[in-house]
Amino acid sequence: MRDFIKEKIGKRRIVILGFGMEGQSSLRYFDKIKLENPLLIADGNEKIQEHVEIQKLGIPVLCGTDYLDHLRADDFIIKSPGVPLRKYRPDLKSFSQTSLFLEYYQDQIIGITGTKGKSTTSTMMHRILEAQNQKSYLVGNIGQPAFDLIPQICEQTWIVYELSAHQLQCVRQGPQMAILLNLMPEHLDYFGSIEAYYQAKLNIFKNQNKGSFSFIHQKTQNKIDKAIACKLRTELREDAILLDGKILISQTDLKYLLGHHHLENIQALMELILFKKLDIAKALESIKNFRPLPHRQELLGEQNGLRFINDSISTIPQSAIQAIKAIEKVDYLILGGLDRGVNYGELVDYLKDRSFEKIFFLGKAGQRVLEELQEQSNKLNFDFSWHSKLQDIRNELLQISKGNVLLSPAAASYDAFINFEARGDYFRDIFSEISENN
Structure with a gap:
């Protein structure tokens, strides 16, 4: 990953745009790999100048109301999710932890997005893998910045990546295994229109390789023009998921999850499990005993x-x-x-x-x-x-x-x-x- 990053940056000035959790993670990574490029932090919040890591490393900071005006077209900008760069500086190109991570580790990533249910579904997939003695990390919108895990990743590592629309907005490459759970109007104050928000979500399928896995429910597929989803092997009914005409898992099997929408999300995981030839019986056991995450029913x-x-x-x-x-x-x-x-x-x-x-x-x-x-x-x-x-x-x-x-x-x-x-x-x-x- 280090050589990949170095090649992307070249000799340009590095600008970490937004110094929240992900921006701080980017600073830690760039400091660790000892790049010789000039480095700059840019954030509208003037208080970030007092941050202990910035003080320790002596990194120059751009802040205040006009901080975006000082960015240059030849900068290597690594942007945090939610920073509205396109709105105020559409002339500038940017990268993100998500875009770089997807491009480098695409074959190892299970990307999961959707307006609702992505945290629960991503966590469930991660626990399914762990229960089958697979090395798996859960990253992304769930709260773990991707760059923090780079030292632990090897070729056998699964990366379950929960992806928000903000993270997907500027990606150039989708993961090899991509799941879109649902699409409903959300974050319109940021994206400005339903179409822009939906397009950001659909970027999870962008430039996928041949043989990739793509999942969309039919009712979600009907909201978009382009046919994307793989052919499904399972059948979703009101109270159960069927495989070859036989019940695979029913609503009553779920000990702690309430509502049909959980079956919809579980169908996506079952399709992926079949695609990757994982142990179905062990996966079902993990699903049946899964407890909801905090703040989610x-x-x-x-x-x-x-x-x-x-x-x-x-x-x-x-x-x-x-x-x-x-x-x-x-x-x-x-x-x-x-x-x-x-x-x-x-x-x-x-x-x-x-x-x-x-x-x-x-x-x-x-x-x-x-x-x-x-x-x-x-x-x-x-x-x-x-x-x-x-x-x-x-x-x-x-x-x-x-x-x-x-x-x-x-x-x-x-x-x-x-x-x-x-x-x-x-x-x-x-x-x-x-x-x-x-």
Whole structure:
């Protein structure tokens, strides 16, 4: 990888654009391989100048509101996901950890993307491989920067790469094994249009080699023009996945995962397992015993008939609908947050005729959903209230004694929390307080 990187960079100045988790990882790698090229950090946040690694290595920093103006066309720019370079400097070309990693390790990478479900599915695939004594690493959007693992990778290593649209936006090469789980409108505040967001996701199939594995569900394939998916060997039904007409795995086999959408994602993995001739029986055992990740339809616990389900990862209407369907009966629903202009029509249509004890609408997104519901229906089948943020309903949630309480906001968290994890952790604290007092 070192020689590959050196050849890509040549004699150019290296610019690490964005100094979050991935930018810091890039700095560590470039420092380790001892390149002689001049190195520069560029980030809009002026506080990064105080970062201990920058201070230690004495790296010059570009920051402030006009920091992008100082980048040059001959720079080797390695960009962190989410930095909107194309918007402000479309004249500049950039690389990323993802683009370089995919190009070099493409034959060893299982790339998994989708609007929802990619973290759970990537983690499940990683655990399947580990259970079969395969050397596997889980990297990417899940939180592990790819460059951090370069020293541990050998030819026999599997790399399960969870890929976000931001990471895929500028890639030049897709992985040899690529899975697209689903496509729903998301991150429109960044991409500007559904078409641009979808195209970023579809880059996972870009320039794949002959004999590569490509998976898309038919309902997702119908949203795009070009036929990409490989021919499927399995059949997906409402409650089971079939192989050669026989049930391979059913919904009831899943001990901890709720909802049909998990079967959809499992079908993708089963197709890959068949493609790579892995042990099917061992894979099924891993899947059946898989527990959901935090903040993803996570049952926090049960206390005298009261259950709190944390689905804080839900940032779009479709994921909230999935969560409500997956749970046998939702009594209390917490919905809303930052309004990013998402179309809530599908969610409104789903909620208007359903019964709940109460829905707590939060933030501007919750306000808009409530207003659209009231426009469509003179009488709703549930009590409701609107609040600015989740913190405002803490005391009322503490008084609930029985039923299923679901946090599935269908909106971003940034109006009240730093991220969806912090929102889910706050919800968890409420249930912990209830448990401690009973």
